[in-house]
Amino acid sequence: METAARTAQAVIVAIDGPSGTGKSSTSKAVAAQLGLSYLDTGAQYRAITWWMVNNGIDITDPGAIAAVAGKPDIISGTDPSAPTISVDGTDVAGPIRTQEVTSKVSAVSAVPEVRARITELQRSIAAAAENGIVVEGRDIGTTVLPDADLKVFLTASAEARAARRNGELKGKEAADLAATKAALIKRDAADSSRKTSPLAKADDAIEVDTSDLTLQQVIECVVTLIEEKRAAK
Ligand SMILES: Nc1ncnc2c1ncn2[C@@H]1O[C@H](COP(=O)(O)OP(=O)(O)OP(=O)(O)O)[C@@H](O)[C@H]1O
Numbered sequence: 001m002e003t004a005a006r007t008a009q010a011v012i013v014a015i016d017g018p019s020g021t022g023k024s025s026t027s028k029a030v031a032a033q034l035g036l037s038y039l040d041t042g043a044q045y046r047a048i049t050w051w052m053v054n055n056g057i058d059i060t061d062p063g064a065i066a067a068v069a070g071k072p073d074i075i076s077g078t079d080p081s082a083p084t085i086s087v088d089g090t091d092v093a094g095p096i097r098t099q100e101v102t103s104k105v106s107a108v109s110a111v112p113e114v115r116a117r118i119t120e121l122q123r124s125i126a127a128a129a130e131n132g133i134v135v136e137g138r139d140i141g142t143t144v145l146p147d148a149d150l151k152v153f154l155t156a157s158a159e160a161r162a163a164r165r166n167g168e169l170k171g172k173e174a175a176d177l178a179a180t181k182a183a184l185i186k187r188d189a190a191d192s193s194r195k196t197s198p199l200a201k202a203d204d205a206i207e208v209d210t211s212d213l214t215l216q217q218v219i220e221c222v223v224t225l226i227e228e229k230r231a232a233k
């Protein structure tokens, strides 16, 4: 794996947490503000899930998933102001957000061969980020980048997270708060209970409960934590 010559202010930041806690919004804004790269690892797991669905792979069969886990070519663009994701040259930023992919991604991401493949990709992207990077997901602090300079674990109540998600859907689909809440609790439970690299807080991660914070407050909190790390370098 090639490691970029890092600038003095380069930092590696891991942001993990359950669904809807604000990882993507916070990570993108923090990275843009501090001139860091940004990697949405959930988008990579969604992309490989999209490929499995599109190629007729039985996602209830971990053996079938494992057999083809190395096939799709997944490319992530790491500019926080315009992150991109493609599979075999096709832009899949839209298709990976469908309900179908969301409902199947936990099953695909639980397969060890998928995790090994995507983890390797994530590490090589982080290693190439010369100004540093904010990487967000479920297992970044515990598994992907255990030596990150800063680890943050975002949490929020299921009620707050469901309300945020329904806010996104407004005008597109009828938003049923109870159904949204049940779906995110189900996905978190699957992600937390898988054997390989589950959703978990690293022992040395700083936990931030965002339930009663605005997005701007969370961004400021993480920027302050990064600046403290940089000052101590
Ligand atoms: N502190 C906050 N207060 C209110 N809304 C927020 C806050 N943080 C994020 N949001 C909103 O909540 C929604 C979910 O945020 P985001 O996509 O960043 O979460 P996430 O943790 O990355 O979710 P997932 O893991 O499911 O991708 C977005 O609409 C975002 O604008």
Ligand SMILES: Nc1ccn([C@@H]2O[C@H](COP(=O)(O)O)[C@@H](O)[C@H]2O)c(=O)n1
Pocket (backbone or CB within 6 Å): 019, 041, 042, 043, 045, 046, 105, 106, 107, 109, 110, 136, 137, 138, 139, 140, 187, 191
């Ligand atoms: N490090 C990660 C990141 C994500 N996943 C899986 O992908 C799903 C989608 O993630 P979003 O952040 O886009 O909601 C998530 O539910 C996990 O199944 C993962 O396993 N590890």
